[in-house]
Amino acid sequence: MKRFPLHINIIFGLILGIIWALLSSYFGWSEFTIKWIDPFGLIFIRLMKLIAVPLVLFSIIQGVSGLSNISKLGRIGAKTLALYLITTMTAITVGLLIANIVKPGALIDQEQRKVNRKSYESWVAQKDGVEILDGRNLTEAGAPTRTNEEKEEFIKEKMESVEKRKEQGPLQFLVDMVPENIFFSLGDNSLMLQVIFFGIFFGLCLLMIPSEQSQTIISVVSALSEVFLKMVDIVMQAAPFFVFALLAGQVSKMAGDSPSQVVEIFKGLGWYSLCVVLGLGILLFLIYPGVVSTVIKKLSYKNFFRAMSPAQLLAFSSSSSAATLPVTIECVNDNLGVSKEITSFVLPIGATVNMDGTSLYQSVAVLFLAQLHMVDLTLGQQLLIVLTATLASIGSAAVPSAGLIMLIIVLESVGLNPAWIAIIFPVDRILDMCRTVINVTGDATVASIVASTENEINYSGQNHE
Numbered sequence: 041m042k043r044f045p046l047h048i049n050i051i052f053g054l055i056l057g058i059i060w061a062l063l064s065s066y067f068g069w070s071e072f073t074i075k076w077i078d079p080f081g082l083i084f085i086r087l088m089k090l091i092a093v094p095l096v097l098f099s100i101i102q103g104v105s106g107l108s109n110i111s112k113l114g115r116i117g118a119k120t121l122a123l124y125l126i127t128t129m130t131a132i133t134v135g136l137l138i139a140n141i142v143k144p145g146a147l148i149d150q151e152q153r154k155v156n157r158k159s160y161e162s163w164v165a166q167k168d169g170v171e172i173l174d175g176r177n178l179t180e181a182g183a184p185t186r187t188n189e190e191k192e193e194f195i196k197e198k199m200e201s202v203e204k205r206k207e208q209g210p211l212q213f214l215v216d217m218v219p220e221n222i223f224f225s226l227g228d229n230s231l232m233l234q235v236i237f238f239g240i241f242f243g244l245c246l247l248m249i250p251s252e253q254s255q256t257i258i259s260v261v262s263a264l265s266e267v268f269l270k271m272v273d274i275v276m277q278a279a280p281f282f283v284f285a286l287l288a289g290q291v292s293k294m295a296g297d298s299p300s301q302v303v304e305i306f307k308g309l310g311w312y313s314l315c316v317v318l319g320l321g322i323l324l325f326l327i328y329p330g331v332v333s334t335v336i337k338k339l340s341y342k343n344f345f346r347a348m349s350p351a352q353l354l355a356f357s358s359s360s361s362a363a364t365l366p367v368t369i370e371c372v373n374d375n376l377g378v379s380k381e382i383t384s385f386v387l388p389i390g391a392t393v394n395m396d397g398t399s400l401y402q403s404v405a406v407l408f409l410a411q412l413h414m415v416d417l418t419l420g421q422q423l424l425i426v427l428t429a430t431l432a433s434i435g436s437a438a439v440p441s442a443g444l445i446m447l448i449i450v451l452e453s454v455g456l457n458p459a460w461i462a463i464i465f466p467v468d469r470i471l472d473m474c475r476t477v478i479n480v481t482g483d484a485t486v487a488s489i490v491a492s493t494e495n496e497i498n499y500s501g502q503n504h505e
């Protein structure tokens with residue numbers, strides 16, 4: 041029997057998962073799917089997360105200690121951060137352009153907009169008592185897995201944690217990067233930047249001690265990183281099944297026992313979702329392949345996607361760039377031919393700080409919500425959005441829904457009601473799946489550019505899969 045390549049099998053798994061979820065919702069089996077199929081998807085995500093932190097640690101130590109000189113690290117670091125900033129700002133600009141041209145928030149019933157405007161004005165008047173869910177009539181159709189009370193609770197909780205974060209000083213992010221106890225950081229997946237910091241520090245110190253002493257540790261670390269890469273290989277063999285389970289579970293949770301609910305959710309928020317998807321599509325299908333095929337001459341458009349598809353499909357199914365990281369490293373390493381030295385450094389940092397899809401989505405969301413409430417944002421305010429969305433995407437954790445939470449900060453920066461995130465909440469999971477694909481592809485693009493400027497790329501054109 042003909043064996044299909046892995047990425048094709050993952051696509052099968054993905055489509056089957058969606059079909060299964062819709063059928064089970066139609067026949068009323070959603071509970072069965074959530075109880076008996078969804079857990080396998082969760083197991084998959086756990087396995088990936090299990091691998092991600094040690095893999096990042098060992099590959100960074102390996103990468104840094106293998107550097108021929110320390111100034112090279114500084115150079116690669118500076119290029120990486122500059123490119124991450126440029127790609128994020130490009131993404132936000134694309135989002136703002138689309139939202140300004142299409143004006144998705146102005147396409148709904150005008151009477152409704154006037155009502156929204158009034159509620160906005162009264163919110164501004166009594167800013168302290170934040171009015172949760174004043175866009176309720178819009179979201180009412182779609183509260184698939186949460187009741188309104190649960191949604192309110194969720195949003196309130198998140199807003200409180202953002203408030204707390206804001207009380208800290210402007211340099212808090214630097215403080216947060218330095219671990220107090222590395223074992224504690226290793227035990228918490230959200231502290232990836234601390235692990236990266238420790239890895240770089242450890243690797244640099246290895247470079248500074250006599251090689252008779254460092255050699256043993258370097259060999260152990262390199263063997264350990266190979267072991268974790270092997271684990272990725274093994275888990276990925278079962279990825280088509282896991283992706284089926286993930287999608288079946290997710291879509292069943294969204295649709296409940298009535299498939300028409302998914303359609304309902306999209307109706308009110310259709311134009312907004314389309315604008316986000318259009319912007320993401322421009323990055324994914326035009327900008328990234330264009331840039332990568334300029335730096336890797338022999339790479340065709342089709343092969344770019346063949347090379348990246350396992351990571352992209354996994355990002356779509358898991359909505360988490362952190363969980364996808366081990367596979368992203370493999371794809372960029374093996375399929376695009378970027379050296380380990382670059383991937384081990386650029387990709388883990390990218391997974392945590394570079395989120396092009398998230399920042400694009402945030403810019404569209406803010407404009408959409410402003411338009412929906414008949415609030416005009418000036419050019420100055422839109423420039424402020426570029427700045428805050430950049431910072432917010434850097435601050436977003438690489439996990440599902442993180443971008444939605446950080447949207448609170450962007451809304452507040454231009455004086456809008458942060459509770460409006462409730463309005464776009466119903467479609468957020470689906471858009472999260474799409475933007476995570478872009479986040480991961482953006483990281484891979486930057487890794488290829490950095491690698492090509494450092495002559496660290498060796499693409500043979502045959503190493504797909």
Ligand code: ASP
Pocket residue numbers: 359360361362395397398436437438439440441442443444472475476479
């Ligand atoms: N889920 C996204 C990621 O992991 C973050 C977000 O936009 O919510 O990259």
